Amino acid sequence: MSRYNEGDRVKVKITAIKPYGAFVQTPDKTDGLIHISEVMDDFVHSIGDHLSKGQIVVAKVKSIEPSGKLNLTLKDNEHFNKKKTTYSSVIDEVISTETLGFESLKQHMPEWIARGKQL
Template identity: 30%
Template sequence: MTYKIGDILEGTVTGIQPYGAFVSLDDETQGLIHVSEIQSGFTKNIHEVLQIGDPVHVQVIDIDEYTKKISLSRRTLETKFVHTGHRKKRYFTNKNKRIGFRTIDDHLPRWIKEALEMLS
């Protein structure tokens, strides 16, 4: 069967790897759902979302003309999006305690003095 980008299909999960899930579209055609296309948000473990043998509703998002590999997505068909939450940024220094890295301007005079002492 000939597929085109945008087709919405039913398939069966035939294999799972850390980078994605392989889906059988028919007896002769297989596609890959990349881990980033499994669901919206971050997918840490594909096995928590899909299992081998699961029926899946997918959309064709790319077809490599040379190799004929088909890229699939479940994420494009979602109506509700997974909220991943906001991660708080962590910094090496604590701005309130004024510890950690200082500007080069603060250290430059001392470095020049040390360098001149080493040269003499």
């Protein structure tokens, strides 16, 4: 019987990162998994961009397996669920919006070129 219940918030330490998720452990040594789809609402290409081994996060118990292992989510954790608002490149900015057509691209081009020269 697990001491945790669905919906509980629990502090966990990341013990391993795999392409599909992060393995975690609670302070009382209960194992769990944060699947890559449970890191945030936005698409996560690489979980290593958001989590790292040894990191401590507060996650919500999504479900508990019969073995007692926890399935966790970070989706309602404000730190991880922030939508990307700053862009590391013009390409990110273009990809992030569907309102940019050919005319819009033409209008934005001088600004992007000027920004690129500042780097």
